[in-house]
Amino acid sequence: MKLSFKEFLELKGISKEDFSKKETSAQGELHNEFLSENFKSLYDLIETKANTSVIEELNKKNDNSEISKEVIRLSEELKAMKEAPKQIEFTKSVSDQVVEQLKAQAKSLESLKERKGESIPLVVKAAGTMSTSNVTAVGTNGLSMLLNQFEAGITPLPRSQPFFAQLFASSPTSGKTVSYAEMKNPDGGAGMTAEGAIKSQADFDLVEAKTDVKKITAYIKTSKEALDDIQALSGEINNELLTLVNLKKDSQILAGDGTGNNLEGVLTSATTFTGGDLAGTIVNPNNYDVLVAGVTEVMTAEVISGEPAGFLPNYIVLNPVDIAAMKLTKDLEENYIFPVNIPGSTNVMEVPVISNARMTAGSFLIMDSTKGNLRIREDVNLSIGYENDDFTKNLITILAEMRLAFYIKSQHTKAFLTGSFATAKGLLELV
Numbered sequence: 001m002k003l004s005f006k007e008f009l010e011l012k013g014i015s016k017e018d019f020s021k022k023e024t025s026a027q028g029e030l031h032n033e034f035l036s037e038n039f040k041s042l043y044d045l046i047e048t049k050a051n052t053s054v055i056e057e058l059n060k061k062n063d064n065s066e067i068s069k070e071v072i073r074l075s076e077e078l079k080a081m082k083e084a085p086k087q088i089e090f091t092k093s094v095s096d097q098v099v100e101q102l103k104a105q106a107k108s109l110e111s112l113k114e115r116k117g118e119s120i121p122l123v124v125k126a127a128g129t130m131s132t133s134n135v136t137a138v139g140t141n142g143l144s145m146l147l148n149q150f151e152a153g154i155t156p157l158p159r160s161q162p163f164f165a166q167l168f169a170s171s172p173t174s175g176k177t178v179s180y181a182e183m184k185n186p187d188g189g190a191g192m193t194a195e196g197a198i199k200s201q202a203d204f205d206l207v208e209a210k211t212d213v214k215k216i217t218a219y220i221k222t223s224k225e226a227l228d229d230i231q232a233l234s235g236e237i238n239n240e241l242l243t244l245v246n247l248k249k250d251s252q253i254l255a256g257d258g259t260g261n262n263l264e265g266v267l268t269s270a271t272t273f274t275g276g277d278l279a280g281t282i283v284n285p286n287n288y289d290v291l292v293a294g295v296t297e298v299m300t301a302e303v304i305s306g307e308p309a310g311f312l313p314n315y316i317v318l319n320p321v322d323i324a325a326m327k328l329t330k331d332l333e334e335n336y337i338f339p340v341n342i343p344g345s346t347n348v349m350e351v352p353v354i355s356n357a358r359m360t361a362g363s364f365l366i367m368d369s370t371k372g373n374l375r376i377r378e379d380v381n382l383s384i385g386y387e388n389d390d391f392t393k394n395l396i397t398i399l400a401e402m403r404l405a406f407y408i409k410s411q412h413t414k415a416f417l418t419g420s421f422a423t424a425k426g427l428l429e430l431v
Contacts, residue, residue, distance in 0.1 A: 008034045156236065160357055162246040165253050167315055167354075168406075170374035178375050178405045179210040211407040213377045214263055216252070218244040219399040221387075227396065238382055241400035245380045253374065253406050254317075254358055266367065266416055269408040273364075273419030275427040276300055285428040287326045287421050288337050288348065291316060293428055294366040294417050295349040301414035311415040316353045317365040322421070323355055363420050371412035377403035 009019055009030070019027065184207040191200030218241050227234050258264030273290075276297035282289050298313045318326075323346070326338045346353045351366070359365065380402040387397050408416065 162250040164250040168372040173375040217401040270416035270418040280431040290424040291348040319361040368415035371415040375405040
């Protein structure tokens with residue numbers, strides 16, 4: 001019957017503690033001796049009990065005796081040893097490596113019989129200190145997955161959010177151009193009439209005006225493999241294209257110059273600040289004074305024969321730098337001129353101030369946005385297709401586009417007022 005290694009040591013009069021204190025070579029020799037004795041018993045048993053015919057006979061008879069079970073088990077162990085490689089490097093404990101490599105060296109029953117207690121050459125890898133340097137990535141620029149934690153998703157480019165176009169009411173249009181009629185050249189007007197006198201006559205001309213629908217586009221060409229292999233790439237491309245189109249729409253509505261394929265934006269159509277009735281009346285004017293005067297100028301703008309147009313400014317648009325500078329401005333007694341501590345207090349004459357980095361620093365826009373007209377012919381949409389030899393190259397083009405028109409009618413240009421703070425303060429300065 002086979003002995004365990006513990007029982008083997010006890011027969012030798014060696015305790016577990018004494019064994020652990022021995023040199024590595026001495027421990028290996030004890031293991032060799034233990035294994036040789038066990039293998040010798042194994043081979044003797046197989047010679048008498050475990051030939052192939054005996055094993056097959058025991059299996060057929062379903063012999064459940066302890067001997068038959070042991071013979072079958074030991075036979076399978078021999079077969080596994082014959083198929084084992086000749087020499088293996090381990091980073092296991094010395095005792096485990098000795099056991100594994102002894103089995104690997106045994107080719108047959110005869111070779112073990114001849115060797116008996118002889119030692120078998122073993123290769124034992126010396127244990128080293130484990131650190132992150134032991135974890136090697138694939139490739140020069142590779143990232144080891146054992147050390148790296150990947151954050152899901154793709155970080156988009158930093159872009160401001162489009163919002164300027166949302167300040168205007170929009171409606172759909174179905175044509176390539178948008179036409180409208182304006183009243184021009186008014187004559188006469190209402191008058192006070194005595195009994196029997198000729199009544200007052202008024203007239204005006206009707207003039208047709210039109211604005212062309214313009215198109216905004218952006219596309220990205222990518223490979224089919226990239227879309228298949230890079231998770232979430234398709235969604236990020238779509239988001240990027242939609243953002244680009246909407247940002248261009250914002251930019252065009254704010255500052256398009258109206259030439260070629262450009263829209264005529266608010267700053268192009270707006271009137272220039274003059275100061276109105278407050279021009280030349282303010283001592284040491286600051287930016288806040290300019291905005292107060294501008295709001296007043298829009299509200300008192302005249303269109304026909306001294307009659308106010310009735311515009312009501314609802315937005316002031318400034319560059320963030322100008323808003324910050326205005327909030328930091330103090331009077332001679334170190335009091336802030338512009339409210340800074342009250343939530344929602346960024347107003348001038350009850351008109352909210354909106355921050356927009358696309359506004360040129362040092363300039364301002366005051367407007368009644370109800371007088372701007374945004375018409376959508378085709379809202380922003382995405383389409384996918386092939387171009388030229390894209391199909392044979394596995395390339396795909398993703399396109400975003402929209403068609404729109406924006407215009408301010410000629411009678412409403414004074415509802416939009418723009419200028420620079422430097423020039424405006426000069427116009428307001430007390431003469």
